[in-house]
Amino acid sequence: MVKLVSIIFAVVLVLSGALVACGPEEVTMPTTPTTPTTPTTPTTPTTPTTPPHEEVTLELYAGALGSPPYVISLAIAEELRVSHPWLRASLLEGIGFGDTLIEMDALPPERKARAFCCNGSQVHIKSAATGLPPYERAYSDIRIVGTVMEGTYGFGTYDPDLTNPENLRGKTLASMSKFAGPYAIADALLRDAWGIVDDIEISYLKSDALNASLVTGVADFLFPMSISVARGGKFSPDPNTTEIMAARQTYIIGATQADVDKINAAHPWSVSLKELPKDVLGENNPPETVNLVTFSTYMMGWETADPEVVYELTKFIAENEEALSSRARNMPLDIQSLARIAPGDEALVHPGALRYFEEQGYEIK
Numbered sequence: 001m002v003k004l005v006s007i008i009f010a011v012v013l014v015l016s017g018a019l020v021a022c023g024p025e026e027v028t029m030p031t032t033p034t035t036p037t038t039p040t041t042p043t044t045p046t047t048p049t050t051p052p053h054e055e056v057t058l059e060l061y062a063g064a065l066g067s068p069p070y071v072i073s074l075a076i077a078e079e080l081r082v083s084h085p086w087l088r089a090s091l092l093e094g095i096g097f098g099d100t101l102i103e104m105d106a107l108p109p110e111r112k113a114r115a116f117c118c119n120g121s122q123v124h125i126k127s128a129a130t131g132l133p134p135y136e137r138a139y140s141d142i143r144i145v146g147t148v149m150e151g152t153y154g155f156g157t158y159d160p161d162l163t164n165p166e167n168l169r170g171k172t173l174a175s176m177s178k179f180a181g182p183y184a185i186a187d188a189l190l191r192d193a194w195g196i197v198d199d200i201e202i203s204y205l206k207s208d209a210l211n212a213s214l215v216t217g218v219a220d221f222l223f224p225m226s227i228s229v230a231r232g233g234k235f236s237p238d239p240n241t242t243e244i245m246a247a248r249q250t251y252i253i254g255a256t257q258a259d260v261d262k263i264n265a266a267h268p269w270s271v272s273l274k275e276l277p278k279d280v281l282g283e284n285n286p287p288e289t290v291n292l293v294t295f296s297t298y299m300m301g302w303e304t305a306d307p308e309v310v311y312e313l314t315k316f317i318a319e320n321e322e323a324l325s326s327r328a329r330n331m332p333l334d335i336q337s338l339a340r341i342a343p344g345d346e347a348l349v350h351p352g353a354l355r356y357f358e359e360q361g362y363e364i365k
Contacts, residue, residue: 053086056309059107060089061100061117064207066239068228068331069119069297072148075327076118076317083323084316087309095206097124098134098179104302105139113304116313118148120300121181122342126269129348134179141303143350145314146338146357148299149331150229152274152292153182155189155253156244157221158214163251165189169199174210174219185271185293186223192266193259207240215247225252227276227292230330235280245285252276254290263293270342271295296342301350310352314338318356335360 060077063069070093077089094100097119104115120128120142131138161167173190176183190197205213213219222244230236237245244250257273264270274294276286299317301310317324318335325331339362341349346364349357357364 055086055088056114056306058087058089058309058313059092059104059111059115061092061094061104061115061119063094063096063119065093067119067207068149068151068226068236068238068329069117072324072328072331072333073118075324075331078327079320079324080316083320084312087312087316094119096177096180096183097121098128098177101128101135101139101142109304112302113306114309116145116299116301116305118297118299119181120144120298121151121184122296122298122345123184123267123269123271124181125298125300125348126342126345127184130268132268142348143301143303143305143310144341144345144348145299145301145310145350145353146317147296147340148317148333148338149297150294150337150340151182151297152227152229152235152276152294153185153224154255154290154292155186155221155223156214156225156241157251157253158248159220160251162221163253165194165196165253168194168221168253169196171220172201172203172218173221173223174203174205174213175223176207176210177204181297182224182226185295188263188267188271189255189259189293193255193262211240211243211247214244221253225250225292227281228329228331229274229294231325231332234330235276236329236331237281245281249284249287252286252290252292255293256291260293268344269295270344296340298345303350305350305352307350307352307355310350311356312352314353314356318360335362339364 060073062073073091077091080087080089100117104112107115125142128135128139129142175186203219210222214222225241226238227241228236255273260271260273271293273291276290276292278286278289317333318338321334324333339357341364349364354364
């Protein structure tokens with residue numbers, strides 16, 4: 001038994017020695033092939049991007065539907081919508097500048113600061129800012145953005161004998177509202193230049209009734225014959241004037257330099273003359289060359305308007321003149337036209353607009 005145990009022990013020792021001699025089997029785990037890496041280029045620190053500007057919506061008060069100020073206002077609103085990153089405009093139809101001014105002035109302060117209009121004639125802007133009639137107080141916080149239109153105005157009639165102002169005595173005038181911007185020209189001609197205002201009867205009518213009154217003979221003459229100066233010095237009559245001329249042969253009652261001198265001597269604002277050549281609006285329209293009173297129409301806002309907003313608005317109009325003019329009956333809205341501020345109105349220009357004008361080399365003193 002002892003011998004058997006010894007033999008078994010000897011066998012175990014032999015086997016153990018053999019295992020030690022052979023050593024453990026080396027096992028290699030398969031490795032995943034590595035893709036060669038491309039050296040990375042050091043990145044340049046990026047400049048923080050400017051956050052998008054909060055959208056600003058202006059309340060843009062226009063003139064009567066179809067009038068040049070309305071068309072210009074609509075063009076600006078539409079072009080802002082498609083071309084400006086953050087300025088927008090909602091369009092509101094107006095009647096006359098006086099009514100519009102009162103409505104804008106009554107807005108809550110935040111809305112008033114974003115309210116603008118395109119039908120403020122230089123006559124009414126100056127009168128309103130200084131509190132002259134028909135305004136009961138001075139709206140001293142009115143500010144001008146720029147000139148958006150140069151208009152010429154006169155009286156129209158179907159009676160050739162009435163082209164002589166002396167023959168208007170005892171006649172009936174159909175006129176736009178006395179609060180409308182151009183009416184100041186009618187009053188100045190009748191009162192200051194011709195001295196016949198007390199010798200005529202005046203009916204103040206809405207635009208849709210003006211033409212009918214002349215066509216039916218209820219009125220002997222009418223105001224206004226409104227003709228804007230378009231790009232390239234061309235003339236563009238408004239729809240009412242076009243309709244009047246289409247009905248029958250129309251005669252425009254012109255003015256003289258002596259008339260303009262009398263008007264300018266009587267008022268703090270000034271007007272000038274512009275020649276309307278014979279046939280320039282079509283055959284026999286007008287039948288003879290006539291001189292009309294002319295003045296500028298401003299876009300206006302308020303002293304509280306954000307200078308950045310006014311700067312952007314002025315810049316946008318000037319730099320998009322081609323697109324805007326194509327929408328607005330070819331009205332000139334270039335920088336030279338915008339910066340044409342009537343003498344005496346320079347102090348009323350908004351600082352935001354003034355900044356843009358000065359950047360472009362236009363000095364408004």
